[in-house]
Amino acid sequence: MRALVFALYLFLYAPIALVVLFSFNSGRNASELVGFSTQWYGRALSNPFLMDALQTSLIVAFTSASLAAIFGTMAAIGLERLGQRTRAVFDGLLSAAIVVPGVVIGIATLVALVELFSFLNPAIAAVWPGTDPPKLGLGYGSIVAAHGLFTMALVTMIVRARLASLGRDIIDASSDLYATPLTTFREIVLPQIAPSILAGFLLAFTFSFDDFIIAFFVAGSKTTLPMYVFASIRRGITPEINAIATIVLVASLVLIVMARFLTREKKLKSGDVAQKA
């Protein structure tokens, strides 16, 4: 049984390891190691299209993850205060945002925004005083909106789970000691849920940074990093793609390890409390 589990870890990590290994190969051929070289990284980093795509991805991921973390946390706190029926509707929508396939989210956002813009743009042009009215189109905004839909629901779920595990008694104790609700929130609740919010932010960032299919539909003239990698793969496999893949891998690895670390600490703490109790 132990051998089987070992084989599984090998299966999970060997293909990625090989991609990384061959990104340092000095030869072009993917099947034989010739020598060590960082030339493919040099080539990747001096590729302006790649750098442009990387920048787009970073901007989109940071914006959508920040909005998701803020609005998701607010929703998680606010949901407890809603009436049962409203909360059920909200829960349904949040679950829908998570289970509806990414490809459908992409299509729906594309269809709705294109229709909306085709209606709004002439209207803006009609009332615009100058000669050059602004034209709304797909781009940063639409990717952020579509990514944020999923990630906001994700943050809400994570923060809510943490809120539910918070003891009601410390909040009551705080208000018994004449703290205002705002003070109680700032001094008691926020420090407790902060790791979950940060973990939610990092997961949201990772999701947005790695997403291909949603951006593929709604990016308009923009190109995100996964879109660039996808297009490069279709043009032909080169060691440069291995170098880019390695960079993407390392970036999401750092983020996910940080998120795991943050949520793990929380679990240890609640374990300690349980042990003492």
Add this chain to the structure above:
Amino acid sequence: MAVSAENKRRLVTAALVGPAAVWLFTFLVLPFTAVVIFAFGERAPEGGYQPAFTLAQFANLGARSAAFTNTLTLAPIGALACLLIAYPVAYYLAIKADQKYRMFLISLIVIPFWTSMLVRTYAWMYLLGARGIPHLFELAGIDDVRLLNTPGAVLLGIVYGYLPLMILPIYVSLEKLDRRLLDASADLGATPLSTFFGVTLPLSLPGVMTGVALVTILLLGEYLIPQLLGGGKVFFIGNALVDLFLQSRNWPFGSAIAVTLVVVVVAVLLVAMRIAWRVSGSRQVDLI
């Protein structure tokens, strides 16, 4: 006084959930409504959508039957393949593995799932492609080994991509299992095998159902794996949707397919929840 306090409370609540509510409405409810409306429309001559009320798009679904057949066979097969590998692994990690390393070992399973699916699929494209494993066969004197662009390659990519998501819920349900039940079963003279089938397996079924449902649902909307490892030969619904929206621009037909896909996803979810309720005997099942 009481009224104003109540109003203030309402205002704060509205301010808290407001942004999320607006977001969900604008980018989920409205777009999905648009897709449903489109699904009953007609394709404009230049592509896109033209208002109409017709069931023609749904009647035409058969034109893409290959995509439906592939998805509806490979998604459950893929989920089942994941399950067969995932269960023993989850069992080992939850019951047999040293408690000290458990967290670390499960982290090693979760981490790949959150790293780029594109890169992980590319890794197999790289390994199965002409210069990868087939080249090794060539060196050994076996020519013309084709691995890429086959249903087998797609299945491999599916198992590779979604295995972590299957292991995790099964692990959680096994970890929660009360060990005293296993001891009690052994004390009462049950063999390890009958303890497993009589106690462990039934109690882990909610985790199994969660894993199967999650993986199946995600696979129903999969695009990258069939695209990269199936090379256009093994076509999923996701690939049909990309083609209809971005290439042939037949939005109404694409919308009808998207609506059908969502109906299938919801149906799978409902069936899974029903089964999970039945096996766990409670209505509290978190599938997500």
